[in-house]
Amino acid sequence: MVVMEYVEGMNAHTMLHSSGQRALPGPAGALAAVKRAVKLLHDQEMVHGDIRLGNVIIANPTAADEEDMDKRVRIVDFDWAGSGLGAVPALSLLEGHELASGSGRIGVHHS
Numbered sequence: 253m254v255v256m257e258y259v260e261g262m263n264a265h266t267m268l269h270s271s272g273q274r275a276l277p278g279p280a281g282a283l284a285a286v287k288r289a290v291k292l293l294h295d296q297e298m299v300h301g302d303i304r305l306g307n308v309i310i311a312n313p314t315a316a317d318e319e320d321m322d323k324r325v326r327i328v329d330f331d332w333a334g335s336g337l338g339a340v341p342a343l344s345l346l347e348g349h350e351l352a353s354g355s356g357r358i359g360v361h362h363s
Contacts, residue, residue, distance in 0.1 A: 265305035281321035301332025
């Protein structure tokens with residue numbers, strides 16, 4: 253079980269779709285902060301397993317200051333997080349099925 257502090261903010265999915273833009277509004281440092289957080293997990297031989305816009309919370313999303321972005325970005329929903337090798341159930345369903353040309357399983361760098 254992972255217990256986190258309450259974070260007053262907005263998830264990246266809501267930010268993206270409420271803006272009507274193709275990129276997240278506001279600080280560009282949010283993506284870099286997520287990448288650093290995922291690297292910290294990987295350095296501990298852990299994976300999150302469900303990195304997506306809805307699982308990234310940005311505290312104080314209207315702030316323009318990017319210097320504190322590492323403190324403002326939170327990754328949430330650690331239900332799939334773990335270490336070692338294993339099969340994610342949804343991906344296990346792909347076994348034995350031909351994938352579309354140019355597609356394939358994503359690597360660990362995506363979680």
